[in-house]
Amino acid sequence: MQEDYIIQVRDLHKTFHTNNGSIVVLDNINISIKRGEIFGIIGLSGAGKSTLVRCMNLLEKPTSGSVIVDGRDLTSLSESELRRERQSIGMIFQGYNLLMQRTALDNVCFPLEIAGVKKKEARTKARQLLETVGLADKEKAYPAQLSGGQKQRVAIARALATNPKVLLCDEITSALDPTTTQSILALLKDLNQKLGVTIVVITHEMKVIERICNRVAIIDRSHIEEIGTVDEVFRRPNSAAARKLLYERSENIEKFTGNGKLLRLVFDGSSADRPIIAEMVLKCGTLVNIAFADTKNIHGKIYGQMLLQLPEDPVAVNRILSYLDSEHISYQEEA
């Protein structure tokens, strides 16, 4: 059976024309997002990820290519058909974009007003949604009276008001502190499970992808470099862009090591959760320096990497390498 895709982006190109000539922002993008999944799109700023998500509801008109949402090609719709279709695609923004002159409750009512829902019905629905996002007591508050996290919760409730099939999230945690980010991500995951709404997350933060996404696309300089499950991409990043995003923090620390050779160990989720380095040191009878370590727990498996500084004695080095081989831990020597 064919996979059930809710969003299909096909051969998408987007070129911006400026006074200094044309800039290709998206080049031959092909992405298929499955119904009910949380799909991440990660890239550094300027990679084109925001433009890509804005093409998914045609806030940005593609130069060529098609965007098919739930079987309908958005690029072929008339303006009024597109408006109706947009009511089933919720969107949340980094800057919240709430109506500053409306209360939290009236903000959530807003998309319902647009859709022509009766006021009383809209209010009931909006109250339920504010309760869902944990802001039942703030319905009369104006956005100026709410914290960043609370504003983003109102924005989430608002995006959910018309029971959308898809929720597009454009850098929604980038302006929030780590604790608030965690609670917003937990809320999204919860909504995905409870309501079955497909979520597309745009971010430049790996931790957002780790925390909630099923699959991830890596975008770099207008191209999709890699698409796969989060496990796959974290285990075997094929592209330079992926490795850069994954290992970004380690690159600076290498400089701080001394003379011996460096060995990069890669934990791919298959090695057991036991003190491998300590065992290695005991069994090989030689000491190593841990120059850097960064491991993550993703869906209960250990991923990450560690940079060891090896002893200068080649015999000891061989013992270490054969131990790692026997434990099936992949490694590579660093220059």
Next chain:
Amino acid sequence: MTIGDLMKLTAEGFGETLYMTFVSTASAYLIGMPIGLILTVTDKDGIKPNPLVNGIIGFIVNVLRSVPFIILLIAVMPITRAIVGTTIGSSATVVPLVIAAAPYIARMVESSVKEVDRGVIEASLSMGASPFQIVYKVLLPEARPSLLLGAAITTTTILSYSAMAGVVGGGGLGDIAIRYGYHRKQTDIMIVMVVVLVAIVQVLQAAGNWISRRNDKRIR
């Protein structure tokens, strides 16, 4: 002139000035506000860009705004006669005042509405709002504090324009100030009229500021 006469004269001028100011402001808003909204919507960064419409309306607005009021006052006399039946008196002054103020209001409204955060408009578009819904559910309510402040500035500007009406036999405090102060050299009467005008402007501006602040939910 006795104090009683002066009081009566002032009261008469005061009433006429307020009449001209408020009727002109209200009528000018009826014309200027939609024009300002059209200018915003059809702007190249607007929700329905239309360079032709924007260019034509923008040009007309600029032309009307660059004609000095004193000249406009005389130039539109045929129109005034056609509408009011006369070119003398307070009602006759309303016509040139509206013609002068409407383009001014259009620009005031345009600048207020353009302050509305682009992101909020984008969010509304993402929810499937039509251009009309965006205008009356997003642009106008979100720009309300700024629009009210603009209205206070506009009203006081129209008030000061109305004082020029005296030149062509209009009414109001300005008319009295010119007739008595300039033509009859009764400086004291002119000063009284100017003081009353200053007082009206102060009160209108303060009221406008207060209403605008009261209506701004961005203030905690």
